[in-house]
Structure formats: C-alpha cells, structure tokens
Amino acid sequence: MSDEQTRTTGPARLDHRQIRVLAHPLRMRLLGALRAGGPATATTLAGTLDTNTGATSYHLRQLADVGLVAEEAGRGTGRQRWWRAVHDASTWEPSDYDDDPDARAAVEWMQVEHVRWVTEQAERWLAERATYPPQWRDAAGMSDAFLVIGAQRLHALNQEIGELIRRYRAETPPDETDVKPIHLIYAAFPGVEESR
Numbered sequence: 001m002s003d004e005q006t007r008t009t010g011p012a013r014l015d016h017r018q019i020r021v022l023a024h025p026l027r028m029r030l031l032g033a034l035r036a037g038g039p040a041t042a043t044t045l046a047g048t049l050d051t052n053t054g055a056t057s058y059h060l061r062q063l064a065d066v067g068l069v070a071e072e073a074g075r076g077t078g079r080q081r082w083w084r085a086v087h088d089a090s091t092w093e094p095s096d097y098d099d100d101p102d103a104r105a106a107v108e109w110m111q112v113e114h115v116r117w118v119t120e121q122a123e124r125w126l127a128e129r130a131t132y133p134p135q136w137r138d139a140a141g142m143s144d145a146f147l148v149i150g151a152q153r154l155h156a157l158n159q160e161i162g163e164l165i166r167r168y169r170a171e172t173p174p175d176e177t178d179v180k181p182i183h184l185i186y187a188a189f190p191g192v193e194e195s196r
Contacts, residue, residue: 011087011089011162012091014090014091014092016100016103018066019097019103020102020103021063021066022068023105023109023110024059024062026051026056027063028110028113029049030045030063030069031063031069033045034083034084036181038084039083039084041080042057042081042083043056045060045083060083064083067086068086068090069083069085071083071084088169118187121183121185122142125183135178146191157188161186165184
C-alpha cells in the first residue's frame with residue numbers, strides 16, 4: 001500500500017472548508033464509520049447507516065473533495081468504489097474560525113450534535129450493560145472531577161489526555177484477546193454556574 005493509500009495517524013487540523021463540509025449529519029456519520037470500521041463501499045455504508053446509496057455516494061464525494069476521505073485504489077470493480085478515512089481523528093480550535101461566521105456556525109452545530117450523540121451512547125450503554133461480563137462492567141465507567149486551573153493548564157491537560165488516547169489507540173498488547181471498540185468520551189469546560 002502506498003503512502004497515499006495509508007491512513008494518517010494522529011489528528012488532522014481541519015481548515016475552514018473542511019469544517020463547513022463536515023457539519024452535516026450524514027457526513028459526520030460516514031467519516032466516523034470509515035474511521036471505526038475501515039474501508040467500505042457506499043452500498044455497505046448505506047446499509048450500516050440506514051440511508052440510501054445515492055445519498056451516501058454524494059456525501060462521500062463531498063468529503064473527498066476536501067480531503068477527509070479518499071477512494072481506496074485497487075479495490076472494487078466497475079462502479080463499485082471503496083472509500084477510506086484519510087485521518088484517524090480530526091481536531092480544531094474554536095477560535096480558528098473566529099473570522100468565518102459560516103465555519104463558526106458549523107463548529108457550534110457539530111458540538112451540539114456531538115453532545116446529543118454522547119448522550120445516546122451513554123444511554124445505550126446503561127441500558128445494555130447488564131448483558132456484558134463482569135470484567136467489562138467493572139472496566140467501563142463514567143466519572144467527573146472538579147479542578148481549579150487556568151486556560152493554559154486546561155489546554156495542556158487536554159493535550160496530555162489526547163496523547164494518552166493516541167498511545168492506547170496505537171498499542172494493543174499481544175496477550176489482550178477480549179477486545180471491543182470503546183467510546184472514550186470526556187469533556188472539559190468551565191462550570192456554567194461560575195462567572196467569566
């Protein structure tokens with residue numbers, strides 16, 4: 001597989017155009033599905049995401065136009081195209097888009113959509129956790145912590161957590177056989193009851 005065909009590890013900093021294109025419910029789900037499940041066809045993705053192949057193909061092309069997905073060269077036949085995520089994660093700073101009202105609105109929409117998705121995932125886990133073996137119920141969890149720190153240290157904390165996540169994503173110990181996809185969700189923001 002050539003360098004052009006491999007997925008970049010680590011987060012890609014999204015530019016104004018990419019963030020505006022990604023701010024769409026199906027596009028976000030398509031990119032997430034390709035990152036989680038690897039390369040797939042529009043037909044496969046449509047079945048997975050319960051949508052139609054035409055819409056899936058259109059939105060994959062939109063994501064490809066801004067470099068978030070790419071066609072998997074050498075796979076597929078005829079009209080069947082395989083798609084892959086170009087990066088394993090995306091990142092941005094909200095202030096990156098202060099000069100672009102459309103990109104800023106896209107980020108705000110994506111953040112609200114992400115909170116909705118996180119809530120759905122947490123509720124799904126709570127509803128199904130009794131069906132998991134004890135070791136998975138004990139390993140999983142939710143927590144919160146209160147810190148009193150400045151913006152600079154909060155930024156450093158988030159960077160350190162990101163590095164830890166990337167390390168765990170890259171390493172799978174050879175003796176670990178009972179593995180599952182994990183949603184690791186965390187948030188860090190000033191307490192809303194506090195004054196600015």
